[in-house]
Amino acid sequence: MDRTIDMRNAKVENGRSKSETVDDVFTTSAPLSVNQEGEKLAFETPCDHLAKQMDRRQFVVISAAVVGGVLLCGLDGSAQRVSAEDRIVHIPLHFFDPDEAATVMAAASRIFPADESGPGAKEAGVVVYIDRHLAGPYGSDGHRYTQPPFESGVRELGYQGKATQAEIYREGLKGLAGFRLLPTAEQDKALTQIESTLFFSLLRQHTIEGMFCDPVHGGNVDMLGWQLLGFPGPRMSNYEDVDKHFGEAFRPDQVRLGGHPGDTEE
């Protein structure tokens, strides 16, 4: 089968007026499984529905694969197969504004670029994952001890700052104004300059999370990150294989949470 995916014209839109295309046309060959007979589903996704309820008008717009289709996940974790005819998927933004989302997409794509070793952060929908992560309890320190006084101590005691992850991103992104329009070499230079900041370490960590989390969290679209690694996802049993395949790669087909027959090429 043709193992090519094209995430052409990924762009960010602010609902009413379509804004500029932010990414160059990109095509890559990757060990990607797509179901060519992908079942076409109604296009009104749970995301769109929720977005209307919330009266949010900001979206990331990603074109569907021209071959086969891609699997995207709604906010409730339900799978949405988008076939070629659907063309465009609107994913509502919950934390970033469109400009910030474009910057994060561009920066994450330099941390984990699409290149000869396979697709990268943009193709895996990392920005969607980070947007949801920051909008949720982890972005606002819902599970962190935040009682004052905030004092600095020895580094072994861990992060003692007051700023939440969401605040660190907001502040950090101000320093990346115009970043997404730079040539990649300039982008790399800009990231090298902030390499030792907390913002960058969060961005790097979240890029990896968005690449390799279960697709229910918005990233790892179509289990693309797992396919790069040969990680099979949540497989119920390895009983017959765990003490075999010594010294050789054992790479079962990927499965995902909430998956159902037809999600993969099995």
Place this chain on the structure above:
Amino acid sequence: MKTLPSVDVVIVGGGWTGLLMAKELGSRTTASVVVLERGGPRKTTDYFNTMDELENYVRLRMIQDFSSETVTLRHNDRQKALPLRQAGTFLPGVGTGGAGEHWGAVCDRMSPDSFELLSKTVEKYGSKRLPEDHAIQDWGVTYDEIEPFYSRVEKLIGASGKAGNINGTKIEGGNVFEGWRSSEYPLPPTKIPYFSALFDDTTKKLGYHPYPSPAATLSAPYVNPDGIARPGCTYCGFCERYGCMIGAKAQPTNTLMPVIAKHKNVSVRNGAWVRRVVFDKTGRNAKSRGVTYVDSGQEFFQPADLVVLASWTLNNTRLLLLSGVGEPYNASTETGTVGRNLTHQVSFSPVLAFFEKPLNRFMGSGAAGVLIGDFSGHVLDHAELPFIRGGTLQAPSHGYGPLGSFGAVPNSVETKWGSAWKKTAIHYYDRAGRLAFQGEHLAYKGNFMDLDPTYTDRNGDPLLRMTLDWRDNDRRMADFAIAKSIEIVRAMGATDFTPSRGLESYDARVYQSSHLQGGTIMGKSPETSVVNPYLQHWQLSNLFILGGSTFPQSSSARPTLAMLALTCRTADAIVDRYLKAPGLLAGS
């Protein structure tokens, strides 16, 4: 505050030890028993859809919510302690089953001399080999006394392993350095994945004595003496930090709760956050009267004839300090007992090794692996070594997902992002393996717990303050483990490796283990311990304390099996002796 109807027994904490005590009392007596658990209910079916690495491994869904309560830490009493604002070095459990739900389920026994560490070390080397500021103590029980209880809990959980010493006869293939066992493991060892098998082969060739990790994860279907049936492990790899969706990993919810549910005299009350032990301060006849707790903002007093604290090392200690039960330990005067002998474990990864061939690391279970006991404290000859005691070295295969493992590259790759890093990280993703060392952490006079003067929990109660740092004995033991590990991974055929930098200051950012111990330690004298060898409070005879908080110092074994064995011993003493004639079960 609302006063509730009195019960015979109140148990604080619904984890391994609290629920084991509840099961024993519920099935062997008619006593009314209430378990107070501050987290929510959990059951096996909750885990059907939780093979989610982000939620469990990264976001720590199973772990205590640090926004409600944490601890503060300082390395010594000249530093100001600051709160651990996010989980890192250890992972306390919450909810029914506690940390017993997300544990790795390696269930090794402690070596016999661990229980008499002070006397055996002095006997072997003289007291001059003890670190100057040590606080090592004997436990007040011996291995021979505990062995029957070890055997009993191995049958309870369906331990899978290979004996190395049955009644004194050494058996090749098991841990030939272990203490005597009265019987073989209930089940054969779990399967051995490739990385661990490679370690097994290599260490055998090097003259060491590898053995399969004892596992509380079933190698085959099993029915325990309570009639509880559980299936064998499928090696899905979503194990430590996860609840087991099929119940192959022994957890309080699948091993104890089904029994407890059959006994109407026991109830588990979720959402009950215990704040104080209530007691009458009347000298020799002092008695606890029950506990107070808060549930959804409302305060309750639960009176009880017998109070059992089973709420993990840190919270057991904190409850005594908050309640004013016993005298807090004072490190400068070396008086008082509550909070003394805080130990963790010298648990770290001595080396990260890279291999040519893929390892298929996604397959495994929390307890699948191979260990060697050749570097254990009772095996090493320390005559020429710059430290005492030791630990076990393990090649674990607990199942690895990309969020926990992606990004490990040899030191020659200098960047941590971008194309070159990505390409190398993808290549090595399934070609990297870590050894794990787990060593004894000796007790020191300067490592202890008390109440923090500044920070409070969500109820406004002071947080527990840990004063904890490594000493030279720990650091030298770690350096020894690193040197030996490098020899071993080289012999395993590693093409490259990154050794650990060793122990510097205690680092709360890095996960080490959840094996914190001490604070309400057991011993032979009320001058130097909080509870007697039956885990009964020296002053309040109707107060019992269960779990790692009663361990005078850490051994190199994982503490869970010893906690369960000691809980069974205490349960027998309560059922057979205390309930018939309440009073102190042991003299000093």
